[in-house]
Amino acid sequence: MRKVLSVLLVALLSSCAKPSDGPSAGSIRDAKFPHSNERVPVIELANAPAVTAAQPVNPHANDAGLTALRGAYNQQRLRPGDVIDVTVLDTGEEGLFSSTNSKTLNLGRFTVDQSGYVSMPFVGRQRVTDSTPEGLQSRIVAGLKGSSVNPQAVVTVVDKPSSAVIVSGAVKSPGKVALTARKEKVLDIISQSGGASVAPPAAMVTVVRGKERASAALDRIMNDEKQNIVLLPGDQVMVDGDAASFTALGAFKSAGEFQFEPGKLTLAQAVGRAGGLLDDRADARNVYIFRNQLIQVPQAASGGKGPVTMVTTAKPVIYHVNMKDASSIMLMQLFQMQKGDVIYASNAGLVDSAKLLTVYQKVPNTAAAPLPGAGSAQ
The missing domain is CATH 3.10.560.10 (Outer membrane lipoprotein wza domain like)
Structure with missing residues (x-):
């Protein structure tokens, strides 16, 4: 009877779903995008762009x-709210000021309105936003050409509250x-x-x-x-000030969400922040980083007309780390964590099998069924 139970237990361990805190290494490698049959790429840490010297990662390569x-x-460009002082001069004998003793006339001070305009005598309403005082002087002179022989203008910025x-x-x-x-x-x-x-x-x-x-x-x-x-x-x-963070799940000593400290954060530091792997649970050969990798994809203009532009989008990718390999520790010091990364440490296979065995051991004993005719022996 014990041998039969042992065979049955082995069959259960090998074929039935085992209790676990998360996906197994096999299911991670078989992961697919929810709305398509495309597999989520699983990349070895040694081949990750973040640690490959020949292809250094620049997440802003196409981001200006x-x-x-x-x-x-x-600094002298005029803005709404600026106050200017305008003086015009006419040195001609038959000019604008020929009937006066002075060849100079101060038109007064003007404030650039919120639309970027000022209204001045003789010249009218002028748009001055982004103009320099020198540029405005030239426009005033041009506006006075019809009524002045040899006009000149001086524009002085009095106040720049903007x-x-x-x-x-x-x-x-x-x-x-x-x-x-x-x-x-x-x-x-x-x-x-x-x-x-x-x-x-x-x-x-x-x-x-x-x-x-x-x-x-x-x-x-x-x-x-x-x-x-x-x-x-x-x-x-x-x-x-949206705080950047990463999440550690699975067989870590301190699973949870961790905010980034000032400066850069490497994968090695992130694992340390999570307390390292649990010795009695973690499968050090199967540690994974789940990331929404920012990539540039071409996007055609509406209606298919116009130039094609590059837009930034996120595509899930999984990086695999074998922490049993000493070289991986060095690579982890080069791999930079990003906002929203999830580190997952899977359980060792024997751990999940032991859980199932524990469940089996906790099944309460049931009373054996009475033998046929046992009730009529009385």
């Missing part, structure tokens, strides 16, 4: 970031920050606002300039000078 807003900076940027979001002192002739950049303004209130990897910086906007991670701006663009009056700087 804040450089999309780079441009020539001119020469500031607005900083909001995850900074210690949000508000308006004045710009100076030093041509402040993004990091200068964030510093003047008390600095970001979250770790750089967790902070996303967005600059809004008119109808345009561009974003980049704060740590990217700190490491790439091209992203640290010069700000213009009227820009809005928004710091999103």
Whole structure:
């Protein structure tokens, strides 16, 4: 009888579903996308772009970031709210001021309205937004040509209350920050606002300039000078403090969600943050990283007309780590964790089998059925 039970138990262990805390290594390698029959790629850690010297990972290779807003900076460009003083001159004998003792006339001070216009005598309503004082002078002279023989104009900027940027979001002192002739950049303004209130990897910086906007991670701006663009009056700087984190599941000593610390986080450090593998449960040969990898894909314009543009999308990928292999430990020090990564340590096969055995052992004994005729022997 015991031999029969043993054979049955072996059959159950080999063919039946075994209790487990998560997917087995085999089911991970057979994983498919929910809405298609396409397999989710499983890549060995040694072949991961993040650790392959020949193909260094650059998640922003086709992402311009804040450089999309780079441009020539001119502190003197006029903005809504600026106050200008306009004086016109006419040196001709039959000019605009020939009947007066003075050849100079101060037209007065004018404030650029929210639409970017000013209305001046003799010249009329002029759009001045993004013009320089010198450029406006030329337009005033052109407007006076019909009534003046040899007109000249002088435009002086009296006040520039618009020469500031607005900083909001995850900074210690949000508000308006004045710009100076030093041509402040993004990091200068964030510093003047008390600095970001979250770790750089967790902070996303967005600059809004008119109808345009561009974003980049704060740590990217700190490491790439091209992203640290010069700000213009009227820009809005928004710091999103969504905390970046990764999750450790399965046979780790401290499974759970962990926020990124300031600076970069490697896979080796992430495993350490989770307390390492459980010696009596984990299969060190089968540790996996689940990631939504950002990739660039071509997208045609609406209706199939116009240029094809590259858009960023996420595609799931799984990386496999054999922590029994000493070389994997070195590779783990090169593999950089990303926001939203999930590390999963699978159980060893014997652990799940032992669970099933425990379940079998806990099945209560049942009373044996009475033999036929036993009740009539009385």
